[in-house]
Amino acid sequence: MSLEFRHIAHVYGQGANRLRALADISFTAPAGEITCLLGSSGCGKSTLLNLTAGLLEVQDGCITLGSEVLADPSHNPPPEKRPIGLVFQDGALFPHMTIAQNIAFGMPPSERGAVTEWLDQVGLSGLEARYPHELSGGQQQRAALARAMAPDPKVLLMDEPFASVDIVLRRRLRRDCRILLRERGTTTILVTHDPAEALDVADRIAVMEAGRIVQFGTPAQLHDAPATASVGAIFGGAQVISAERAGDALQTVFGAWPLTCLAGDLPPGSRFDLLLFADHIDCVADDQGLAVRDVQTLGEGYRVLLKTGAGDELTVETVLPVSPDQRYKPVPQPGSIRAFASA
Numbered sequence: 001m002s003l004e005f006r007h008i009a010h011v012y013g014q015g016a017n018r019l020r021a022l023a024d025i026s027f028t029a030p031a032g033e034i035t036c037l038l039g040s041s042g043c044g045k046s047t048l049l050n051l052t053a054g055l056l057e058v059q060d061g062c063i064t065l066g067s068e069v070l071a072d073p074s075h076n077p078p079p080e081k082r083p084i085g086l087v088f089q090d091g092a093l094f095p096h097m098t099i100a101q102n103i104a105f106g107m108p109p110s111e112r113g114a115v116t117e118w119l120d121q122v123g124l125s126g127l128e129a130r131y132p133h134e135l136s137g138g139q140q141q142r143a144a145l146a147r148a149m150a151p152d153p154k155v156l157l158m159d160e161p162f163a164s165v166d167i168v169l170r171r172r173l174r175r176d177c178r179i180l181l182r183e184r185g186t187t188t189i190l191v192t193h194d195p196a197e198a199l200d201v202a203d204r205i206a207v208m209e210a211g212r213i214v215q216f217g218t219p220a221q222l223h224d225a226p227a228t229a230s231v232g233a234i235f236g237g238a239q240v241i242s243a244e245r246a247g248d249a250l251q252t253v254f255g256a257w258p259l260t261c262l263a264g265d266l267p268p269g270s271r272f273d274l275l276l277f278a279d280h281i282d283c284v285a286d287d288q289g290l291a292v293r294d295v296q297t298l299g300e301g302y303r304v305l306l307k308t309g310a311g312d313e314l315t316v317e318t319v320l321p322v323s324p325d326q327r328y329k330p331v332p333q334p335g336s337i338r339a340f341a342s343a
């Protein structure tokens, strides 16, 4: 079943403490897909998740599940009355119950025989009699996932579910989770601030900034036609810098670059956000250029951090050797930069 958000707004506090956390959020998380809410800290991801779970009351707008209203200002059922499973960052297993008891919690008594299957599905066979503190962080997250999914919820909400496990295990957990969710066709919303994680697991991504959806689409749609420079910067190695038009050039803190470095036309206006990639910028020795702050050796070539006198930094990648004592001018390759009207 698809989960649809229509014109959701949310305010915390009153008077001088009033804070608008969400404004006019509308999108549909398609049935059986994984939709990621991606954005930096404080952009409103958890608020939207908590409104869906019933941990917060919907003040404005409407959330529907399939053809039914899940919540609106006149109808805010408590979490236990919603067909929703929840997984948080720390797993939040019941500490006084064994892993088997945790997974069985919420399952109808007639189906509790399936606990063994769930233990197998999440790779915890043989650990059913252990208590949560006797498992590793990753194993606890697997148990939390099984507990949330065992009652067969129509929707699964996950808030930074892999954040507390180390990077190697995180990749495996993500992969296992993605496979399991796809197999079961569970409509899932996953909150993350990590673009790599969103790209790794998401069928769709809702990019959030300051309480709004900046863009909603598949990873390919976001890659091919980013709505803003910051959406484009989700993809590895991208940098965003400000520029102004100065005749036939773009003036930046790193120098003036010809309009021929643009991919496509310059949008209307005079101030722009430029999206550029480190491996599309050449590094030209120039005594009037920028100082080298750091050089990192890559498999082939070097990643160089250049710095202006005012402290602005730009990363470039080059196959030519770079001397830390030499100054360099960064020169973007023709057709390599995308320009967006500055907000």
Ligand SMILES: Nc1ncnc2c1ncn2[C@@H]1O[C@H](COP(=O)(O)OP(=O)(O)OP(=O)(O)O)[C@@H](O)[C@H]1O
Pocket (backbone or CB within 6 Å): 012, 013, 019, 021, 039, 040, 041, 042, 043, 044, 045, 046, 047, 048, 193
């Ligand atoms: N209970 C609350 N009372 C007042 N303000 C709150 C409350 N909860 C969240 N906020 C504020 O609402 C805004 C959105 O918070 P929210 O937790 O939804 O963001 P987030 O994107 O999930 O952030 P993070 O990634 O850090 O968890 C922030 O400015 C936050 O300070």
